[in-house]
Amino acid sequence: MSENPPRTVFFISDGTGITAETLGHSLLAQFPNSGLRQVRIPFVDDLDKALDAARQIREARAADGVRPIVFSTLVNPHPESGLRDVDALFVDLFEQFIVPLEAELGQRSTHTVGRFHGIAESQDYKARIEAINFAMSHDDGISTDGELADADVILVGVSRSGKTPTSLYLAMQFGVKAANYPLIPEDFERNKLPGELHRHRGKLFGLTIAPERLSQIRQERRPNSRYAAIENCRFEIEAAQKLMRRENIPWLDSTTKSIEEISATILQAVRLNKPAY
């Protein structure tokens, strides 16, 4: 629940609004529980639409009783619309960032030239889509040796320790190909890794989690099962940590970490610095 008065945040763009929204989101993620209501106003590409956006912001100001926050990537905010004069914290991402980057790179932005489409054809974008498909088809250990050779990183850990969302985030955000290998009772009994993982041990990264949290997550999936029972979760986590220590696999505890944090730590650990853009 919010401790602050309700407040509206606007994402305004002459295009899809994705840049405004992505930037706005990663900044606002710094202020959890700030009780913001978000409104997207994409495709503001003429004076009428700018006038309408200005009207919506003024109405939110009046209704909330506090200033809205506006993230804008408008190339042309149509000064005569009054959009820049509303009573709001107006964050002009175009002026503050895109203009200096254009000067530095000696290149106009796709936003300026109205060709956001370019992204779908870039190498970086294709790598991301390929990595997403890779993560989807190599979730839960369904991988051959040849496919593991193709992975940038292989996440190991017990079921529900956070491998799947982390591998999808690594793919979507960084274009990193992450495969999963779930540790199961057979691995604990052997107390060593299967041969195919041994051949790729430089790519392994382990995730562990507090048994109480694991039990809670598994309860939601299979209530009152042996799978979710706290004793079983304790046993699996202990066995998994013992195995990871024995095999010298770097690992972290995901209990109170976000997928963003987990992913950053993994990228550092396996030293993945891919070329970008």
Added chain:
Amino acid sequence: MSENPPRTVFFISDGTGITAETLGHSLLAQFPNSGLRQVRIPFVDDLDKALDAARQIREARAADGVRPIVFSTLVNPHPESGLRDVDALFVDLFEQFIVPLEAELGQRSTHTVGRFHGIAESQDYKARIEAINFAMSHDDGISTDGELADADVILVGVSRSGKTPTSLYLAMQFGVKAANYPLIPEDFERNKLPGELHRHRGKLFGLTIAPERLSQIRQERRPNSRYAAIENCRFEIEAAQKLMRRENIPWLDSTTKSIEEISATILQAVRLNKPAY
């Protein structure tokens, strides 16, 4: 291939560097093929690490022959390290954004208080993880009526038209629960939707794609199959479009669009304005 000289971009943070990197990525996505090499320097939380970061930037400047670009979310850039005096385009995200937002919201950022962890416990974050799990378990039409009732949006389209990456992006970025329903020959023969989709028609959004592109994507998956043959792709796309028109489902052509653009259009179409943060 890059048309520009190689240039280095740094993401520097006293934390995980995720905010710096996310912001930097969405800005640099505006400059495709700009040939940037990226280097992450997270956890710069003392003078020694700041000195080391400054050294790395100076070395890149000398090696590349052009100024590096630096995205920083450092709360304290340690002036005596010389980090702020290097010959680079230094984008100080903390000063430019986080400080004004702290003043506006009357709340310190998790970054300032060194508690990025807070995110993992926020409602918004939990909704995202839940939506990712939802997308994973409802990929490729494996949904009951009750589960479809729980979806925010249901994507329909032929196999490989872009439903899966789009539903994952909607989940990860916006916490939107997206289910998939792949259109198959039986649907075309009947030329109408299955009953369970009818009950949720307000949530339906269709994806289509150019037959040539579809054939190319399917070739990579199943070379020389009937599935990938251009005639079959033409038939499926034509039948799918006819069905979507008949059923009055809003749809778009994903051929040259990025998942960011597709997602933005879907959110507009189904009018999803979820509360944020």
